[in-house]
Amino acid sequence: MEKLILHEDAVSGNCYKIRLTAALLGVPIERRQYDILKGETRTPEFMAQVNANGRIPVLQIGDKLLPESNAACWWLASRTPLVPDDRFDQADMLRWMFFEQYNHEPNVATLRFWNAFVGFDNLTEAQRALIPGKRAAGEAALALMDEHLASRDFFVGSHVTLADVALYAYTHVAEDGGFELARWPAIMRWCAAVAGTPGYIGIDA
Amino acid sequence: MEKLILHEDAVSGNCYKIRLTAALLGVPIERRQYDILKGETRTPEFMAQVNANGRIPVLQIGDKLLPESNAACWWLASRTPLVPDDRFDQADMLRWMFFEQYNHEPNVATLRFWNAFVGFDNLTEAQRALIPGKRAAGEAALALMDEHLASRDFFVGSHVTLADVALYAYTHVAEDGGFELARWPAIMRWCAAVAGTPGYIGIDA
Numbered sequence: 001m002e003k004l005i006l007h008e009d010a011v012s013g014n015c016y017k018i019r020l021t022a023a024l025l026g027v028p029i030e031r032r033q034y035d036i037l038k039g040e041t042r043t044p045e046f047m048a049q050v051n052a053n054g055r056i057p058v059l060q061i062g063d064k065l066l067p068e069s070n071a072a073c074w075w076l077a078s079r080t081p082l083v084p085d086d087r088f089d090q091a092d093m094l095r096w097m098f099f100e101q102y103n104h105e106p107n108v109a110t111l112r113f114w115n116a117f118v119g120f121d122n123l124t125e126a127q128r129a130l131i132p133g134k135r136a137a138g139e140a141a142l143a144l145m146d147e148h149l150a151s152r153d154f155f156v157g158s159h160v161t162l163a164d165v166a167l168y169a170y171t172h173v174a175e176d177g178g179f180e181l182a183r184w185p186a187i188m189r190w191c192a193a194v195a196g197t198p199g200y201i202g203i204d205a
Numbered sequence: 206m207e208k209l210i211l212h213e214d215a216v217s218g219n220c221y222k223i224r225l226t227a228a229l230l231g232v233p234i235e236r237r238q239y240d241i242l243k244g245e246t247r248t249p250e251f252m253a254q255v256n257a258n259g260r261i262p263v264l265q266i267g268d269k270l271l272p273e274s275n276a277a278c279w280w281l282a283s284r285t286p287l288v289p290d291d292r293f294d295q296a297d298m299l300r301w302m303f304f305e306q307y308n309h310e311p312n313v314a315t316l317r318f319w320n321a322f323v324g325f326d327n328l329t330e331a332q333r334a335l336i337p338g339k340r341a342a343g344e345a346a347l348a349l350m351d352e353h354l355a356s357r358d359f360f361v362g363s364h365v366t367l368a369d370v371a372l373y374a375y376t377h378v379a380e381d382g383g384f385e386l387a388r389w390p391a392i393m394r395w396c397a398a399v400a401g402t403p404g405y406i407g408i409d410a
Contacts, residue, residue, distance in 0.1 A: 052353075069303075071300035075292065078296070098273040098303070099272075126338065133331065144258055
């Protein structure tokens with residue numbers, strides 16, 4: 001297989017998704033670090049050579065570059081047990097991954113980033129004005145997940161898929177953003193189940 | 206094949222993606238309309254019976270329900286020429302579909318909805334405060350697309366894929382949201398190429 005290099009910031013849950021997918025599959029990945037807080041993904045060099053969108057993660061596969069965390073997870077996991085073969089289940093897995101990027105990440109991940117890494121005092125007025133909306137939308141996303149998980153062990157089918165990996169990354173550290181996970185018992189149980197999967201690594205690994 | 210019912214609002218670009226995918230594939234879909242502006246997707250009945258997330262589109266496949274526009278397109282198009290077989294190209298197609306939901310839709314589609322359907326005078330103060338940020342982010346997404354398309358006919362490979370369908374839906378009507386498409390000539394050329402694809406239908410069809 002081609003050499004894999006993950007262009008990342010280790011604190012990012014989006015980057016962790018890719019490391020966790022690779023770990024569950026036993027695939028080695030070389031890691032290259034950039035500091036988001038220092039703007040290292042917005043330099044002209046990064047945007048010309050790694051990602052014109054100025055964002056990490058980017059999975060480098062040989063000399064090809066693949067931005068977007070969930071697309072990189074798909075590249076790693078398609079045709080493995082982390083992606084269902086069944087036509088409906090496969091689309092349903094992607095449904096949760098699109099939900100994650102649209103309803104979950106912009107709220108749950110952003111509040112974690114602002115709270116635990118940028119710091120409230122360093123936010124702009126415009127950012128502070130967004131907090132109540134992101135809090136409510138993040139809680140709605142978590143409530144929807146909790147309701148879905150109340151009668152299931154995993155998001156799709158009966159074992160871990162990329163839907164779980166994608167949603168786990170920022171959910172299990174949501175308390176860093178001020179969300180109280182104890183409010184959602186099915187999420188707590190599911191987080192423990194994901195963490196018990198063979199090959200699992202933590203976000204700090 | 207199971208009967209397909211699209212739960213939708215005809216003005217939504219997210220719903221149009223699914224109709225366009227089905228049209229390109231020659232697959233018939235029954236349409237069931239809900240008026241977003243009247244809150245018809247937020248009723249207890251809709252949320253209990255169609256989508257707990259209170260959103261359209263939802264593709265109903267027999268008695269199964271599939272929310273998220275890009276997941277529904279995937280269900281329709283996987284194992285057809287609209288989805289590349291090549292492992293990298295397939296992931297790269299999903300990369301543009303995740304980009305669409307994260308960087309494009311929340312900006313380009315939301316400003317269209319506020320401008321052309323809700324009306325500026327009916328926006329809340331909080332919504333108005335978001336306009337400059339959404340304008341800048343929408344322009345950045347369009348500029349990135351234009352740069353990518355400057356040297357290519359389509360987003361991935363040499364023919365239409367779901368990446369084009371997903372990004373076309375709100376791009377070709379971006380002027381409804383106050384974006385000047387003439388600024389991005391490669392996008393204009395690409396829109397014409399998508400509209401020339403056999404089986405194409407317009408958003409009003």
